[in-house]
Amino acid sequence: MVKRKSGMYGLVVKDSLEVGEAFIKVERFENHLKYRRSMKGDVKEAILDKNALVETRPIYSLFYPSFITGYILVALSKPVVLSPKSSLRIQLQLPVDLALYAVSGDFYQLIDLVPLHSNYKYALYGPVISSVEVAGYIARLVRAEPVAEDTVEPSERHCLTRVLIVNKTQDFAKVSKILLDAKPLKIFYIPGTWKCYTQDIKMVLNSSEHASVLYEEKPCEECTELEEPEEFKGLLRALSTEMLWGY
Amino acid sequence: MSLLEPVLGFLNNPQLLSIIIALIIFSIGYFVALVIRRVVFKVGIRFYARNIASIVSKIIYYVVLLIALSAALGYLGVELTGLIIAGGFAGIIVGVALQPLMASFFAGLYVMAERIIQQGEVVSVGNTMGEVVEVSLMFTKIRTFDGVLVTMPNSQLLSTVIQNYSKAVARRLEFTVSIAYSEDAEKAYSVIKDAVDNHPYVLADPAPDIFVSKLGDSGVVITVRVWVPRTLVYPVTKDLLWKIKKSLDQAGVSIPFPQLDVWIKTPVTLKKEEGSG
Numbered sequence: 001m002v003k004r005k006s007g008m009y010g011l012v013v014k015d016s017l018e019v020g021e022a023f024i025k026v027e028r029f030e031n032h033l034k035y036r037r038s039m040k041g042d043v044k045e046a047i048l049d050k051n052a053l054v055e056t057r058p059i060y061s062l063f064y065p066s067f068i069t070g071y072i073l074v075a076l077s078k079p080v081v082l083s084p085k086s087s088l089r090i091q092l093q094l095p096v097d098l099a100l101y102a103v104s105g106d107f108y109q110l111i112d113l114v115p116l117h118s119n120y121k122y123a124l125y126g127p128v129i130s131s132v133e134v135a136g137y138i139a140r141l142v143r144a145e146p147v148a149e150d151t152v153e154p155s156e157r158h159c160l161t162r163v164l165i166v167n168k169t170q171d172f173a174k175v176s177k178i179l180l181d182a183k184p185l186k187i188f189y190i191p192g193t194w195k196c197y198t199q200d201i202k203m204v205l206n207s208s209e210h211a212s213v214l215y216e217e218k219p220c221e222e223c224t225e226l227e228e229p230e231e232f233k234g235l236l237r238a239l240s241t242e243m244l245w246g247y
Numbered sequence: 248m249s250l251l252e253p254v255l256g257f258l259n260n261p262q263l264l265s266i267i268i269a270l271i272i273f274s275i276g277y278f279v280a281l282v283i284r285r286v287v288f289k290v291g292i293r294f295y296a297r298n299i300a301s302i303v304s305k306i307i308y309y310v311v312l313l314i315a316l317s318a319a320l321g322y323l324g325v326e327l328t329g330l331i332i333a334g335g336f337a338g339i340i341v342g343v344a345l346q347p348l349m350a351s352f353f354a355g356l357y358v359m360a361e362r363i364i365q366q367g368e369v370v371s372v373g374n375t376m377g378e379v380v381e382v383s384l385m386f387t388k389i390r391t392f393d394g395v396l397v398t399m400p401n402s403q404l405l406s407t408v409i410q411n412y413s414k415a416v417a418r419r420l421e422f423t424v425s426i427a428y429s430e431d432a433e434k435a436y437s438v439i440k441d442a443v444d445n446h447p448y449v450l451a452d453p454a455p456d457i458f459v460s461k462l463g464d465s466g467v468v469i470t471v472r473v474w475v476p477r478t479l480v481y482p483v484t485k486d487l488l489w490k491i492k493k494s495l496d497q498a499g500v501s502i503p504f505p506q507l508d509v510w511i512k513t514p515v516t517l518k519k520e521e522g523s524g
Contacts, residue, residue, distance in 0.1 A: 065447050068476055119445070123452035129415040136416055138476045141451050160357065 010191025010224065012103075013054040019098055022114045026054050037100070037112050046111050052102040054111070057226060058159060058189050058196045059099035060182045062140050064115040064183040071139035071241075073125050074178040076146050081174050082205070090146040090165065092178075093158035096187070096196055108112040108227055115155040125179050126245040136245065139179060147150060159196040162219065165203045173205045174245075181241040184215045188223035197223060205247065263446065269319040276315015282309035296371040299359040347402065348385065354401035363404070368413035374406060417450060417474045422488050422493070425466040427503040432459065432467055435500045442494040443473055448483050450474040466503035 011017070017024040022039040033048040048054070062070065074092060082088055100112040126136020152159035167173045180201070189196045197219035204212045218225075281394045284304045291300030317327060357363075359382060365369050368379050370389065377391035387404060389397045412418065421456060426435045436457060453474045460470035471491070475483045495502060 012330075068448075068478065120447040121451045122448065124417050124450055126416075128417050135414070138416055138450075201472065 004038065007116060007196050008192060009056055009189040009196060010057050010084060011056045013056065013100070013221050014228055016179075019056075019114055020116060021097075022135060024100065024114075035100070035111060039116065042110050046102075048102050048111075052104050055101050055103045055108075057099045057101055058096040058187055059110075059141055059226075060187065061095045061115075061117060061120070061142070063099075063113050064097055064120060069122065069138045069140060070182045071125070072180040072182055073123050073139035073141050074180060075123075075141060075143050076176050076178070077143060078146065079174045079176045080146050080165060083172055084170050085167060087164060087166040088148065089150070090163050091150070091152045092144040092146060092161045092163060093155050094144065094161050094198060095142055095157060096159050098157075107214060114173050125177075125243075127146055128144065137179070144211070154195050154197060156194045160219070161198040161201060163201045163203055164216075165205065167205045169205055169207060173208070175203070175205070175211075175247050178213065179241055179243045180213060184238060184241075186215070186218075187226040188219055189225055190220075190222055191228060202231045203247075209246050210243070211243040211247045212221060213243065214239070256413065259488065265323055269322045271313050272322055273319040276311060280308045280311035280315065283311055295360055298384075299356065302356065347400070350402040351385045351400040353479055354405045355386075356384070358382060358387070358401055358404055359384075363409060364411055368411055370412065371410040372399065373407045376398070376445070385394065412480075413477065415477055417453075418477050418480050419472055420473050420484055420490060421489070422471045422491070423460065423462060424469045424471065424488075426469065427466050427501045430467075431470075435455050435467075435469065435495065438470060438494045438498045439469060439471060439491055442491045443471060443487070446473075446483070446487055446490065448475050448479045450476070450488065464507075465505050 013026045014028075015026065020039075022037055023054070024035075024037045027034040027036075028050075031050050033044040033050065033052060033054065035044075035048060037044045038061055040212065046131065060072070062072070072094070073096065076092075080090055095117050097116050098114040099110055101108045102111050105224040115137055121141045122138055123135050123141040125139050129135050163178065165175055178201075185201070186199045187196060188198070199215050200217040200219055202216050204214065206212060257481055284307060286324060287307050288300050288304035291303055295303075320327060364372075364379050364382060364387065366379050369377070370379055372387075372389065375391060377389045377395075377397065377398045380388040380390050380396065382388075382401075385401060386398050387401055389399070391397060424439060426432065426437075439457055440455070443449050443457065449455060450473070455474075456470075456472040458470055459467055461468035473483075473487070492502070
């Protein structure tokens with residue numbers, strides 16, 4: 001039994017674990033496991049059979065306080081300006097939460113979620129209602145700083161996202177927000193570390209109002225792909241996300 | 248030759264030949280009606296609900312079938328004028344008798360085609376507000392939030408105002424909060440703003456709007472307008488005003504009760520009653 005004091009992804013919790021203000025305890029009995037997590041007076045418990053393991057994994061910051069949307073609207077802290085017919089790769093840190101999964105062989109079940117951030121907000125991308133029935137989207141609002149250097153590593157509690165922005169227009173373009181769809185966007189992590197990445201993204205600016213966000217390559221060879229959350233199973237996945245109301 | 252003789256004899260009978268040709272006309276009409284029905288249904292379900300595609304395809308099927316039958320009977324020399332006139336009269340009589348039903352029927356078609364309201368949506372029709380349980384050709388069933396099932400004829404839908412709350416992705420909520428004149432309005436504003444900003448389901452964009460809307464009889468009235476995801480209107484309505492009240496209490500900002508100052512011009516002498524302590 002190894003007692004660990006800090007969390008990381010892909011860790012089988014055998015005894016106890018502290019992540020931020022959350023204290024997680026797993027007790028093994030003869031024929032079952034007891035899971036208990038306490039955080040700011042909030043306690044969550046579960047009983048598992050003896051074959052199950054409790055494992056930590058990153059999860060999109062979409063499930064706390066409750067799951068209401070699969071979209072993430074990344075508001076850039078500074079705009080990215082591109083000249084006509086040019087491209088630039090930027091890197092962003094997207095916040096993630098910590099998921100506690102019951103794992104048995106290839107099967108898994110989310111049993112708890114530890115929020116790792118303080119302020120969870122949502123925003124509307126697009127119009128409230130439209131006469132052609134294409135209304136906007138409610139999206140989890142994430143503020144991120146765009147970094148142009150390639151050497152950036154994922155910071156704790158965040159996933160590193162590489163975005164190649166391609167300006168196809170004949171004019172300068174200023175990008176201040178990116179709409180991502182978590183359903184096609186895969187998360188990858190390196191087990192035993194806090195390192196988390198998303199699939200590479202290509203954002204094509206088609207006009208001054210319209211951009212297409214495409215989901216591309218796996219970010220690193222040694223990464224483990226995160227299994228899709230329960231909420232996303234069986235859904236049709238779009239290959240791209242269309243930003244119809246500006247970027 | 249002996250085998251062909253009866254066949255040729257059969258074909259030489261003009262009446263029998265007419266019947267065969269009439270049957271062929273009707274069969275072709277029937278086949279065309281079937282094909283049209285399938286095509287209309289398959290194309291229709293791409294654009295409209297399954298039930299409306301089915302109804303329209305059936306109507307077209309029966310119209311084509313009727314045309315084929317008329318053509319076949321016409322070929323046989325059957326006089327259709329009388330039949331049409333009789334049918335017309337019968338149609339008028341049935342139409343008048345079933346006018347309310349027909350009105351609901353066509354209203355139902357229109358409601359389904361235009362997708363004015365659909366199953367699962369939250370709507371307000373006249374004085375009825377609730378979730379749409381079913382939209383059929385004749386009736387629409389709405390379950391009110393206190394659990395009553397309201398069934399209304401579709402004709403009523405077209406003659407009243409319908410508010411569909413499920414068509415928008417977000418809705419605006421409005422609260423008014425009154426603070427005493429003696430309180431620091433700036434402080435009250437920032438307390439309310441913090442409560443609103445810290446609520447996860449209050450949308451950051453469109454941004455909340457907080458402003459003094461009235462200098463009331465008892466206090467300064469502050470209006471709070473926030474946008475929330477459509478599905479969370481009820482929980483946020485319950486939660487947010489309560490959180491604002493608690494935040495104001497914790498900050499020591501008092502919410503005034505209605506009060507009236509009475510000024511009496513002539514002096515009033517108060518007499519203390521014996522034994523009142």
